[in-house]
Structure formats: structure tokens, C-alpha cells
Amino acid sequence: MTTYSGITRRKVQVQSNFERYAFLFMRLSGIALLILAVGHMMIQHVLNDVHSLTLQYVADQWASWGWKVYDMLLLFIALPHGINGLRNVLEDYVHGESAIKTLNTVMAIFLIVSLIGAGFAIASF
Numbered sequence: 001m002t003t004y005s006g007i008t009r010r011k012v013q014v015q016s017n018f019e020r021y022a023f024l025f026m027r028l029s030g031i032a033l034l035i036l037a038v039g040h041m042m043i044q045h046v047l048n049d050v051h052s053l054t055l056q057y058v059a060d061q062w063a064s065w066g067w068k069v070y071d072m073l074l075l076f077i078a079l080p081h082g083i084n085g086l087r088n089v090l091e092d093y094v095h096g097e098s099a100i101k102t103l104n105t106v107m108a109i110f111l112i113v114s115l116i117g118a119g120f121a122i123a124s125f
Contacts, residue, residue: 022084029081036074062125075118083111 061067087107094100
């Protein structure tokens with residue numbers, strides 16, 4: 001600790017850990033989701049007629065690699081963002097260390113399985 005004219009200053013070293021990166025991910029993915037999700041809503045539900053949204057319409061869109069990339073980005077940002085938010089909420093209400101680890105493991109497995117399944121569905125459509 002050093003003192004300059006009566007003011008005490010100390011260097012704080014922030015540890016690099018999962019919570020810090022999860023916090024940063026939530027902020028950055030939130031900004032990306034504002035662009036992607038609002039763009040998706042505008043394209044699918046405002047610019048196009050809601051009644052024309054059929055399976056054939058989606059198949060025609062996903063014939064283009066650009067739409068596949070857009071929807072994959074939306075999937076790979078939105079799902080982890082939501083799971084991380086759920087993890088934060090559950091950790092406020094669940095206080096047992098083993099219960100938190102179990103919930104985190106179940107949510108991580110769900111996230112991985114969902115991303116692989118949905119990503120494969122979009123890629124192979």
C-alpha cells in the first residue's frame with residue numbers, strides 16, 4: 001500500500017475465473033442478440049406476411065448458406081445466453097454446493113445436446 005497526501009491506494013488484482021467471463025459473455029451476447037433477434041423479428045414477422053411462414057418458406061430460406069449462418073449465429077448466441085441467465089437465477093435460490101454443481105452439469109449437457117441437435121438440423125435441412 002502506498003500513501004499519497006493522505007489517500008491510500010492499493011492495487012487490486014482481479015482473478016480470472018468463469019464468473020468473470022460469464023458476466024462478459026452476457027453483456028456481449030446481449031448486444032449481439034439485440035441485432036440478430038430484432039433483425040429476425042423484422043424480417044420474419046414484419047417484412048413478410050405471418051400467414052406465409054410455412055415449412056416450404058423456411059426450406060427456401062435455408063437453401064441459402066447466408067440464412068443458415070444467420071440462424072446458426074442466432075442459435076449459438078441465444079441458447080448459451082439463456083442457459084447462463086437461468087444458471088444465474090438458479091444460483092440465487094439454490095444454496096447447496098452439490099445441488100449447484102448438479103444443476104450446472106445438467107444444464108451444460110442440455111446446452112451441448114441442444115446445440116448439436118439444432119445445429120445439425122439447420123445445417124442438413
